[in-house]
Amino acid sequence: AVRSNVRVASAATRSLSEACAVGLRAGAFSGVLVVSMVLLGIISLLFIVRMLVPAQLHQLPFLLVGYGFGASFVALFAQLGGGIYTKAADVGADMVGKVEADIPEDDPRNPATIADLVGDNVGDCAGRSADLFESIAGEIIA
Template identity: 65%
Template sequence: MEEIGGMIFEGAWAFLKRQYSTIGWLSIIVAVAVAALVGVLGGHRGIEGITAFGIAWRTGVAFMAGALCSAVSGFIGMIVAVKCNARCAHASQHSLKEAVNVALRGGAVPGFLIVALSLLGVAAIYFAYGGANTPDIAPHLIVGFGFGASFVALFAQLGGGIYTKAADMGADLVGKVEAGIPEDDPRNAAVIADLVGDNVGDCAGRGADLFESTAAENIGAMILGIAIYAITGNVAWILFPLVIRAFGIFASMIGILCVRIRG
């Protein structure tokens, strides 16, 4: 188990490094393009003391911050999943209860970390862009954070999904059709590539997708809260989505601790 798990981790790590290095350069290019586009379309207009250039560079920086956090989320999902695989397989030799507990808690770790990273990332860039002094303006400046997260998640899902399906079909054609080896037999080297694809596509890609989904939801809800803030003058309506998300994390923790398998 440790030997096969090590090979899967090595392959997944190599794939993600190559994939994210390419995505990183593309993110820089797109961030500059988005910032330039915002600056040009903004003309000489600003937002209450912030020039068009100020809006442009803040959008570009937010884009890169979102892209970086989304990439980190992908690495977190992949690393935890690969490390949990062998432990879950080993626990299944003892009982179903142990296997389910290991799998459930192993899946909960990246889930909590990624959602917490999304919450902290949005909150940090919100206050960094003057959320404490201008709470009705800052949410408009952090929209780039969601775009950056979505950009990385899109390529992570597509790249991982294509690799997964290609490795799966290749392993089946070479193993079952040509060599007559059973499916998922470790004697077939393509099976390792197939398992690597499962981790980089279903785990790393899903982690980045989870991050961008929560980040976009938080930012969108904060922008909607500005409308109520304009009426009531209470900043709590803008921060309400972040508070609810934080309560959701604690509620999920309680739910994980309450799960019990009989037998």
């Protein structure tokens, strides 16, 4: 995500249409990757359950519901954890920069700015990807 952001910013210096194309390709890659992970997980889960558990074929959908619930819980905790980290890094960077060192917000001289920017990426990119994973897993299983 960070490399894609840099490539989009670099393309934006040349033209708006090139920046949109680079951003669209990067977003499409992330979306295809998440969908592929969901499909691979469900197919491997079906294969493992079918080979290891002596269940009837009509019972497999009931066994796969746990995969959907697990994806929902992981997405919930990923978004909560990412949000907590984002806010903690933001508050820490602001307190150190403004209160103690009298440095403006997001100044490169503040070392906590790196944690703040990482927190923004964790909250935005990882949280959204986990939410997309959960949504697609639920849709396919349903």
